[in-house]
Amino acid sequence: MFVAIITIFYGLAFVFADFYGMPCEGMADYVQLFKYWLLIEMGVFGLFLLLSLQKWVFAVSFPLITFACTVMTYYRYTVKAVLTPQVIDLVLVNDMRTSMHAISWQLVVCCLISLLLSYFVVRYRWKKISVRLWYLWIVVALLFIYYPNSRGHLSTEVEQRMPYSIYYSIDEYLRTKQKIDEERKMFENKATAKSDSITVVFIIGESLRADHLQMNGYIRETTPMLLKEPNVVSLPNVRTDFTLTHLSIPHFMTRSSDDNPDRAYHERSFISLFKQAGFHTSWLANQESGDTYVYFMKEADTLSYVNSSKSMYLFDSWLDGDILPIYDDILGKSSRQLIVMHTVGSHWFYNSHFTKEFCRYTPTADSRVINGNSVERMVNSYDNTIFYSDWFWHEVIDRLRSKNAVIIYLSDHGESLGEDGYFTHGVDREEQHSVASWIWYSDRFAEKYPEKVDALKKNKDKKMKTYFLFHSIIDAGDLKWADKESEKSVFTAPVV
Numbered sequence: 442m443f444v445a446i447i448t449i450f451y452g453l454a455f456v457f458a459d460f461y462g463m464p465c466e467g468m469a470d471y472v473q474l475f476k477y478w479l480l481i482e483m484g485v486f487g488l489f490l491l492l493s494l495q496k497w498v499f500a501v502s503f504p505l506i507t508f509a510c511t512v513m514t515y516y517r518y519t520v521k522a523v524l525t526p527q528v529i530d531l532v533l534v535n536d537m538r539t540s541m542h543a544i545s546w547q548l549v550v551c552c553l554i555s556l557l558l559s560y561f562v563v564r565y566r567w568k569k570i571s572v573r574l575w576y577l578w579i580v581v582a583l584l585f586i587y588y589p590n591s592r593g594h595l596s597t598e599v600e601q602r603m604p605y606s607i608y609y610s611i612d613e614y615l616r617t618k619q620k621i622d623e624e625r626k627m628f629e630n631k632a633t634a635k636s637d638s639i640t641v642v643f644i645i646g647e648s649l650r651a652d653h654l655q656m657n658g659y660i661r662e663t664t665p666m667l668l669k670e671p672n673v674v675s676l677p678n679v680r681t682d683f684t685l686t687h688l689s690i691p692h693f694m695t696r697s698s699d700d701n702p703d704r705a706y707h708e709r710s711f712i713s714l715f716k717q718a719g720f721h722t723s724w725l726a727n728q729e730s731g732d733t734y735v736y737f738m739k740e741a742d743t744l745s746y747v748n749s750s751k752s753m754y755l756f757d758s759w760l761d762g763d764i765l766p767i768y769d770d771i772l773g774k775s776s777r778q779l780i781v782m783h784t785v786g787s788h789w790f791y792n793s794h795f796t797k798e799f800c801r802y803t804p805t806a807d808s809r810v811i812n813g814n815s816v817e818r819m820v821n822s823y824d825n826t827i828f829y830s831d832w833f834w835h836e837v838i839d840r841l842r843s844k845n846a847v848i849i850y851l852s853d854h855g856e857s858l859g860e861d862g863y864f865t866h867g868v869d870r871e872e873q874h875s876v877a878s879w880i881w882y883s884d885r886f887a888e889k890y891p892e893k894v895d896a897l898k899k900n901k902d903k904k905m906k907t908y909f910l911f912h913s914i915i916d917a918g919d920l921k922w923a924d925k926e927s928e929k930s931v932f933t934a935p936v937v
Contacts, residue, residue, distance in 0.1 A: 444490045451489075455511075458514045467813065480589045481598065484590060484605060486585050487589075490581065494572050494575050499566055503562060506604050507559045509607055511554075524607065616732055631717055632717045633719075634719050635920070636845065639777055640844050641917055642847070644851070646786045646787075648786060649830070651678075653827055663828050666832060667831050672882050672887065674879065676931065679877075681693075681853070681906065682907075684854045685867050687733045688733070690731070693910040694737050695911060696911055709740060710911075712781070716742065721779070723741055724743070725781065727761055745767045745771075747763050747764050761830065762833055764782055764784070765836055769840070784830070787827060789811070791806060792806065794826045795829035802828075806819045811864050811865070819859060842883060845885040847881070849913065850877070850878060851907060852877045852878065858872070893932040916931075
């Protein structure tokens, strides 16, 4: 009974905060959320049952966990922030004065109350409870912990919620640090810059399929701004071998190919070559870092997390427009720049990634439970994300018009929108392998590199895989590098 009361308290005081404000439409959605809540509560019960078997362990762990959950709940309600590996990284790299700005008197009061409650709970456990047959209770506790943490995709619901999110976030942060600390050899041949002034922007898209771009013949107005740009060239026939972000990114950031796929996990990315050639390199991250590509993020001179306290599993507003202020600060830092933007684009939950002004197609998919939405609603919300992205791309382009500049956009994978009953991504479906890609160049770029622009226009309709990116972006940056395979670049004809 003691552990059950604690579990219910945690469920209402802390776990509920992670579900508060979630998009729901109808009783079925609330029932689904309640099932998730019960699954998490099962794990919470097992955790505290295990900790309470030894009074010294409980006396130390319970106040610490309660204190941490109090802090997380406070920020969840006040600024819609959650604990992520990026938040841990920011806390550790900031100085004490910066961290103190995030502390308010309200937070201090909440923490004091939680510690006071923890004291009474620990005191009750210490004086009133004795444990018999402890070895049997250990088995019961482990079963309660194991079940919700081993339910496939459902276990993610547990990993992303308090108090388990504390462990999983720290674990992911440490694994990420380990990946960063791994040393990958620099390329044998040195890259040099042939241009004194050039800006290269690479936008990593999310879940965007080529056939939903208006400029590729889609019947809806999803890219009206991009369509008006005379210097935009769409590449409608690009295919990826992978349908998950953490698998696709390493393969187009490196020299990976059909013949040498292992390069994705052993070699550096093109960012190191740009740095070597004297470019100031930046990575603007509007997504969580993945351990398969975080090494490339740390290759950059500047790494900025745009929405570091966001999680894909909480469905809060998460916009690529938040990148623009940081983008403005970075532009002009050097005459030669490489800027990588990892956007959230068209990731599910679609409604989180566009504002009301860009809600052009209705009705939208308002339920977080995919099966609770019709195909029409899913497609409408998906197309609204593209309509919003079109505005974002226009803003990125607008800031480069007077420069010698080029932008390459490439989505990580496509998306299923009801074909044969499939939605989102992560399975072997053709629509998930088809990715959107386009390139914009400034007038100054066209004047300086007419042969590159001419080759690009000739290559635009050719079928190619995302592996084209590595050698194409080196070509776009006008780098001289002995190992560059020009035949794989869209800026050099022909592409093979």
